[in-house]
Each structure stands twice: as C-alpha cells, then as structure tokens.
Amino acid sequence: MKLSQRITNITGGGSDGWDVFYKARRMIAKGVDVTELTIGEHDIRTDPVILAAMDQSARGGHTGYAMVPGTQEMREAVAARLTERTGVPTSYENILITPGGQSALFAAHVATCSPGDRALYIDPYYATYPGTIRGVGAEPVPIRTHAANAFKPKAEEIAVEATKGAASLLVNTPNNPTGTVYGRDTLNGIAQVCKEHDLWLISDEVYDTQVWEGEHISPRSLPDMAERTLVVGSMSKSHAMTGSRIGWIAAPKEVITHLINLATHTTYGVPGFIQDAAVFALAQGEELEAEIAAPFERRRDIAKDILANQNTVGLVPAQGAMYIMLDVRATGLSGEAFANSLLDTHNIATMPGESFGHSAHGHIRVAMTVDDKRFKSALQTLVDHAEHLAA
Ligand code: PMP
16 A cells, blocks of 8 residues: 655655664663763653642543643743743733644644745754654755854855745754754844745744753744744753653744644644643743753763863854764764764764754764763763774
8 A cells, every 4th residue: 555655755765864873772772781872851750749730630630631722721821931031922822732842843834834845944953853844745955054153054044045935944942953052143144034035933942941151032032023933842851841742832823723723633632631730840930940951051061171171072062952062073983983983882872963964964962861970971981982083
C-alpha cells in the first residue's frame, strides 16, 4: 500500500546526523557508563509540588475531556504571563494550549503555510524544524548563519530568501543548539524583513526562562509585530515538565480561532489535570523557574573556566538555554568525526554540529544536562582529547 507523500517525506531522506546519539544509546543498553551530553532533558524531574497539584486535580475528577482550546484558567495564566513579561496586552483569546511546544510548532506552520509554500528557518536549527515544515506540505528553506557572528541571523541574508517568496520565518531565541540569545538589533532586523516581505513570524521561545546574559526579547513585542507573530511556548524546559507535554501558541485572535478548529480535529485538547498542574506551576512565579534554570548557568560558567585555559576548543558565546556549542575545527575533524572519536575513546556523547544543519559544521553541541562534577570532568576530558588530536 502506498503511503502519502506528506508523511513519507517528513524526514527528507538521507542521514540526519543522529548516528552518534543512537550509538551512545546502544552502548548504554549494553551497560557502558556513557556521559550523555546529547538531548535537552534536565537531570532533575518535575518538582513534587507540581506533581501533587496534578494528583489532586486528577483525583478531584479532572480526567474527562478538557476544553479544546485549553482551560480558561490555563489560557488566562499564560496570557497574564506574556502580558507581564513582554508588555504586549494578551488575553485568553490570544492563547491556544497545546500538547507541548512541538505540536505548537506544527500547528503554527499549518496555520501559516499552504502546501508548496516556502517556509524559512534559521540554520543551525532545532532538529525537528525541517521535518515539521515538510509535515505540513511546505518547503523548508534554511537561512545560513555564521560562527563568526555567533550564529545570529543577518536581516539581509534572510531578505535574500524572502525576496524569492515565502510564507513564514521561524526563529528561536534563546537558541537551541547554539545557546545564543538574539539582541534587539538582530530582532529588529528580523521584524523589518517580516514586514517588508509580509511574512508570518513563528517565534520559538521555549527557552525564555534560561537567559544568563542580556534579556529575552519576544519579537511579538516589537512595533507592529503582534499582528503577524505566533509565539511558541512550553513548560518543558521552564518547569522540567518535558513528559507532561504542555505548551502554547500566542497569536492574533483570528489565528487562534482557526487553530482551535485544527486542535478539534487533531489533539482534541490537553488533559485537564496536566493543565491544572501547569497553572499551579506558573503561579509559583519566577522563583521556581530560576531554580530550575540555575544549573545550566552554573555549568556554562564551569565550561567557560575550563575553556579559558586553552586555545584548541572555541566556545560560541552562550547567553542562554541548556547547551553550549564548541568549535572543534582546530582538531582538523568534522563535528561528527570529533563526536564519534570522543564517544569511542572516552564514552562521552555529544551531538555533532552537523545534526543541526550546515552552518555548524566543525562544531559539537554539548547539552549541560549532567551534574556539575560529572560535567566538569567530561568537559576537561573533551578539551584534553581535542588537544591530543590537534597536536
Ligand atoms: N523548540 C526547541 C528549540 C526545542 O529545543 C524543543 C525541545 N527540545 C522544542 C521546541 C519542543 O519542546 P516540547 O515539545 O517538549 O515543548
């Protein structure tokens, strides 16, 4: 039987650069003690107080169908958070609650791209981006960035592709995989291109609570951008709730009305007890979020200290998120070859920069997701290994 082109085309064919990751998983299954610095999963679990709220809600009977757009309480909690943190007046009618940021990314592209439309995104990128775009039948168009500019996009380079016609542009700050945070100039440039070329902006802000330097600026807050921006948010990273699958889209009311139709025909909403737990979690405010984010800033500083004492491995300036991007070009190896050799010789698993597109070749991404002591030792071993290769 023939499957649809849309579903068979999602991965786009070819190698996706995840071989090192799968190799590490096979080693772990065989009992090897691998230090996993690969995916963006906290080394802590969801806080017990959030679980207690979930339990109370479920036992209280909130286990039936929840309202498809999200519960009133959850939509209002997210709206209040965005109003307070971005200054953009936001009501519950601007919010759709989704099962995680990933489904929000998919829904946002369904809402903005027709089949065959070109959808722009910034390279290096979070691994699912091109597949998400292909999944809605649109054509993924990467915009290359440069290590020398900390992988921040340049407006004129986005404009080159926008001029050829495109429906949307997807950006992500704080950024996975690079850890960079876009400043006001970068975002103003992006906003300008969107307005000049009539692009929808899809702004993935799932790392908005993890900023170590500068500030998180939501491009939705820039002049005349709220009407063309869809913000993707999530509780996965901010509240260590990856497995709860809860996130949102903030967008103009008309967009949300259509997205509710999509949700009715796809997810049919998010479990009520998860939403109640999320409302509770959001009500804990920035203190809990800061506590959950703190280890990544601490480990970024550990990495900075270790890297300050050598000249072989370069650190892309990392101002946020749970990753650092390291330049290993001085070893003469590609990111993939370096990651493989580090895994083979020292049982340390990292992600090749090539897993995230073409711009980050010769780099590796290190997820700062093991305890400080283990992180420090792994990073020192990584540097020693690079120096050995370079010598
Ligand atoms: N966007 C980015 C940039 C991510 O790194 C992730 C998860 N790693 C997501 C979206 C999706 O996260 P979730 O579906 O868990 O909310």
